[in-house]
Amino acid sequence: MTEKKALLISAERSTFQGALWGAHDRELPLNVAYLAAFLEFEGFGADALDLQLQLDADAALRGMNFSRYFIFGLSANLSGAYAAYRTADLLKKLAPGIPIALFGAASVLKSIALNECESIDYVILNEEETTFRELAARTASGGDVSDVRGLAHRRGNNPIENPQREYLRDLDSLPFPARHKFDVKQYFPSPGKYKLMPQFTMLSSRGCNGDCLFCPRLTGKGMRFRSAGNIMAEIDMLICDYRAREIFFVDDTFTADRERVMAFAELAAGRKIAFRVASRVDMVDEEMLAALKRAGLYSIGYGIESGADEILKINRKGVNTQQIRKAVETTKKLGLEARGFFMLNMAGDTRETTEKTIAFMASLPLDLVNVQITYPWPNSAMRQYVADKGLAINNEKWNDWTRCRGDEAVFTQNDLDADYLVETYKRVVRNFYMNPRFILKWLSRIRTYHDFKYAFLQFLALAKSVVGGRAGAKTD
Numbered sequence: 001m002t003e004k005k006a007l008l009i010s011a012e013r014s015t016f017q018g019a020l021w022g023a024h025d026r027e028l029p030l031n032v033a034y035l036a037a038f039l040e041f042e043g044f045g046a047d048a049l050d051l052q053l054q055l056d057a058d059a060a061l062r063g064m065n066f067s068r069y070f071i072f073g074l075s076a077n078l079s080g081a082y083a084a085y086r087t088a089d090l091l092k093k094l095a096p097g098i099p100i101a102l103f104g105a106a107s108v109l110k111s112i113a114l115n116e117c118e119s120i121d122y123v124i125l126n127e128e129e130t131t132f133r134e135l136a137a138r139t140a141s142g143g144d145v146s147d148v149r150g151l152a153h154r155r156g157n158n159p160i161e162n163p164q165r166e167y168l169r170d171l172d173s174l175p176f177p178a179r180h181k182f183d184v185k186q187y188f189p190s191p192g193k194y195k196l197m198p199q200f201t202m203l204s205s206r207g208c209n210g211d212c213l214f215c216p217r218l219t220g221k222g223m224r225f226r227s228a229g230n231i232m233a234e235i236d237m238l239i240c241d242y243r244a245r246e247i248f249f250v251d252d253t254f255t256a257d258r259e260r261v262m263a264f265a266e267l268a269a270g271r272k273i274a275f276r277v278a279s280r281v282d283m284v285d286e287e288m289l290a291a292l293k294r295a296g297l298y299s300i301g302y303g304i305e306s307g308a309d310e311i312l313k314i315n316r317k318g319v320n321t322q323q324i325r326k327a328v329e330t331t332k333k334l335g336l337e338a339r340g341f342f343m344l345n346m347a348g349d350t351r352e353t354t355e356k357t358i359a360f361m362a363s364l365p366l367d368l369v370n371v372q373i374t375y376p377w378p379n380s381a382m383r384q385y386v387a388d389k390g391l392a393i394n395n396e397k398w399n400d401w402t403r404c405r406g407d408e409a410v411f412t413q414n415d416l417d418a419d420y421l422v423e424t425y426k427r428v429v430r431n432f433y434m435n436p437r438f439i440l441k442w443l444s445r446i447r448t449y450h451d452f453k454y455a456f457l458q459f460l461a462l463a464k465s466v467v468g469g470r471a472g473a474k475t476d
C-alpha cells in the first residue's frame with residue numbers, strides 16, 4: 001500500500017437548479033465525503049478539497065504541495081463539466097505525473113469527457129467507491145487498468161469504456177461520509193430550504209425503481225437501501241458530533257421501501273430532529289406520512305413534471321394526475337409542506353399540454369414549485385427520443401453541458417418554439433414567486449444574516465430569470 005494519498009476535489013460548482021431554487025445553496029459534496037471515507041476504510045489516505053469554497057480556485061491549487069498525492073479524483077456536476085476540465089488542465093500543469101479521474105454527475109459524459117479534455121485520464125462510469133479504490137490500487141502499483149470494471153480510459157488516443165461494475169448491494173457496509181475532512185460551518189442551504197440549523201445532508205438509499213424517459217440515471221436503476229438502524233446511527237453521530245438539528249435526505253425516493261420507512265419513523269420519533277425528503281406520489285400514503293411527521297418530517301418534494309396524463313404516460317412517469325392530486329392533498333392535510341417539481345417541453349408536449357400543466361400546478365395546494373425546461377441529458381432515453389423523432393435541436397446548445405440548468409430550450413417539438421418555452425418558464429416563476437403571498441412567506445423564513453444575504457441573492461437570480469434570463473435562441 002502506498003504512503004501517498006488520494007486528493008479528492010469537488011470542482012467549482014455550477015448549479016443544476018439554475019436560476020431558481022437552490023442557486024445559492026452551499027451543499028457539502030456528499031459523494032466526495034463518501035469516497036474519502038471509503039478509501040480510508042480500505043487503507044488509502046485521502047484528503048478532500050472543495051473548490052466552491054475558494055474565492056480563487058486557481059490560486060488555491062497553485063499554492064498547494066502535491067508531492068504527497070498519487071491520484072486525483074475530480075467530482076463535478078454536468079453543468080460544471082467545463083470548470084472541471086479547466087481544473088484538470090491546471091492540475092496537469094502543476095503535477096503532470098499524477099493521474100486524474102473524473103466522477104460525480106459529469107461522469108454521464110463517459111468517453112466524451114476523455115475526448116473533450118486531454119488532461120482527464122479516467123472517468124468512473126457509475127458508483128465511484130469500488131471502482132476508484134481499484135483504480136487507486138492499480139495506480140499505486142503501476143498496474144494495468146484495462147480490466148477495471150466501471151472505468152473509461154484511453155488506449156493510445158482512443159477512449160475505451162470497460163464493462164459496467166455491479167452496484168454495491170450492502171449500503172450498511174459503507175462507512176459514514178468523512179465530513180470531518182470539510183469545514184462543515186461553510187455549508188448552508190438557502191432560506192426556505194431548512195427549518196432548523198445546523199442542517200446536514202444524508203443519503204439513505206441509492207438508485208430508483210422508476211423508468212422516466214428524461215432521467216440520466218445518475219444513481220442506477222433498481223434500489224439499494226440502508227437499514228433504519230444504520231440511518232439512525234448516522235443521525236445520532238451527527239447530533240452528537242455536530243449538534244445537527246435537521247437532516248435533508250437527498251435520496252431520489254426516500255419512501256420507496258414502506259417497511260423500512262415505518263421502522264425508521266419509529267426509531268426517529270424518539271429524537272428531536274427535523275427532516276425533509278423527496279419521493280414519488282405513488283410511494284406515499286396517509287399512514288406513512290403521519291408516522292414520518294411524528295418522527296420529524298416537515299417537508300416532502302414530489303416529481304410531478306406534468307399536468308397532462310398523456311404526457312406523463314409518454315415520459316414513462318408511471319403515475320397519473322389523480323395520484324398526484326391525492327398525494328399532495330394528503331401531504332397538506334397532515335400539515336406538511338409540499339413541494340412540486342415540474343418540467344416544460346417533455347416528450348410529446350404541445351402548447352395545449354403545457355397550459356394544462358400550468359393550470360394543474362395552480363390548482364394544487366403546493367408550498368413551493370420548481371420548474372425546468374427539459375434538458376436531454378447524456379445517458380437519458382430522452383436524448384435518444386429527440387434524435388429518433390428527428391426533433392429540431394439547437395446545434396450550438398445541444399452539446400454545451402453548461403445548458404443543463406433548465407432555463408432554456410435546446411430542442412423544440414410540435415407547436416412549441418424556444419421563445420414560447422422560455423416565456424412560459426418566466427411566467428411560472430413570475431406567477432409563483434413574484435406574488436405577495438409567496439414573498440411574505442419567504443420573508444418570514446429569514447432568520448440570520450446569512451439568510452438575508454442569500455435571500456437577496458436568490459431574489460436577484462429570480463428577478464434576472466424573469467426579466468432577462470437566457471434567451472430562447474432559435475433551433476435549427
Ligand code: SF4
Pocket residue numbers: 208209210211212214215216217252280303
Ligand atoms: S426521474 Fe426520479 S423517479 Fe424518475 S427514474 Fe429518475 S430518479 Fe427515478
